[in-house]
Amino acid sequence: MATYAIVQILVGLAVLGAVVLPRLVSDKPLSFPILYVIAGMVLFALPIGVPAPDPVANPAVTERLTELVVIVALMGAGLKLDRPFSFRSWGLTWRLLLIVMPLTIFVTAALGLWVVGTLPATAVLLGAIVAPTDPVLASDVGATEPTEETDDEIDPGNQEDEVRFALSSEAGLNDGLAFPFTYLAIAMAGASGTASLGWLVDWAVLAVAYEILVGVVMGYVLGQLLARVVFGTQTDLELTTTTDLADVMAGAEALTATLVTYGVTEILGGYGFIAVFVAALELRHYEWEHDYYVDLHDFGVMIERLLMAVVLVLFGGAIVGGLLDPLTLTDAGVGLAILFVVRPLAGLVGLLGASVPWSERLVISSFGIRGIGSFYYLAYALNEASFGEIQLLIAQEKLWAILGFVVLTSVFVHGIAAYPVMEFLDRRQSDPASEEPAEPATD
DSSP states (O other): OHHHHHHHHHHHHHHHHHHHHHHHHTTSSOOHHHHHHHHHHHHHHSSSSOOOOOTTTOHHHHHHHHHHHHHHHHHHHHHHOOSOOOTTTTHHHHHIIIIIHHHHHHHHHHHIIIIIOOOHHHHHHHHHHHSSOOTTGGGGGSOOSOOSSOHHHHOTTOHHHHHHHHHHHHHHHHHHHTHHHHHHHHHHHHTTTOOOOHHHHHIIIIIIIIHHHHHHHHHHHHHHHHHHHHHHHHHHHHTSOOOHHHHHTTTTHHHHHHHHHHHHHHHTTSOHHHHHHHHHHHHHHHSTTOTHHHHHHHHHHHHHHHHHHHHHHHHHHHHHTTTTTTOOHHHHHHHHHIIIIIHHHHHHHHTTTOSSOHHHHHHHHHOOOOOHHHHHHHHHHHHHOOGGGHHHHHTHHHHHHHHHHHHHHHHHHHHHHHHHHHHHHHHHHHOGGGOOOOOOOOO
16 A cells, blocks of 8 residues: 555656646756656665566556557647648658668668677667657657648748758657568567568568558548547637636547547557547648647647656666666667767768758757657567567567667757757857758759
């Protein structure tokens, strides 16, 4: 009973922090995810009789909790984007998804295979889990809350907006597109020692083509349906007197849209992450000038912050509980290389010829923040692995140690750097004389 009461206190403190900390650090070079992780490390290091969280021993709980945080964050990320969809205006996003992300996965897998010494399937899984930019922790460098104007109406030439848009849209879509590579690792592990390549065809047809298509289609369809329900109801309410309960629950439809879209898409075998983000875009684009978007966004952000606070406190507890114990110096070196060499260089390669100055390209390339989404992918892969994929299970402690180190480093380095870097971009944008000439666009 005492342990349960202590857990309640810890959760309560995490929720309080989610409310108070953003006000305290919003204008300081320190992100509140850092404070959550530190708080978790301190709290679980105290002799209070509460065992430290162990994601290795509890992958099912880890998977479900991180899954919920990510899908809520994806809804919020989609609602923030004020840019109408087009293949040209989203050019940076396609570069990040189709060039930068595969490059990052390939090079990371090579490091895992030849430097860490993992088996091929485990190396691919390592690449898949560290490649996505996290939609939860990347909010410090992402788009701001929705406005009543489209991005083009605000300032079509605003390169600072281009940076935020690129990072937000990448974080929204690459979580779903990392799934095929996670499945590839699972399929490789299961097919180890077999000569047939039928598993590769199955992977390409099901994990790539079918599940992505279902995710996009269901996101569009459900987004359109939910938009009609949400804004049709709002139109009716504007003609009547709203109740206190309606005011209190304003924006709760964002959570409904998230859960319904994700659940239906997963039942149909599609990628729920993609569907949630696409549905959020459809909600946002359905009626540009409706101020109820702010309520939807704010409600989603509130839920996201509460869940994120709990997960990061638990992450801090897992660290003091020994999550990083299997980490070697070589593993740490690979983790640092992934964050500060592989992703930045892959980003610069992918953005060659893009219509943004080099300083903005460097920011986009360097702020591939790793976080809670990566926890989800690893927990999911390990839960799916059985005796046939035993090589993944054998390496689980090593994978958790490397991933924990990568996320911990990203939380601190990117968290501290985000505020001054974005402030620098703001100042540069306000001083036209300091802007670099951009290369001719090739998007």
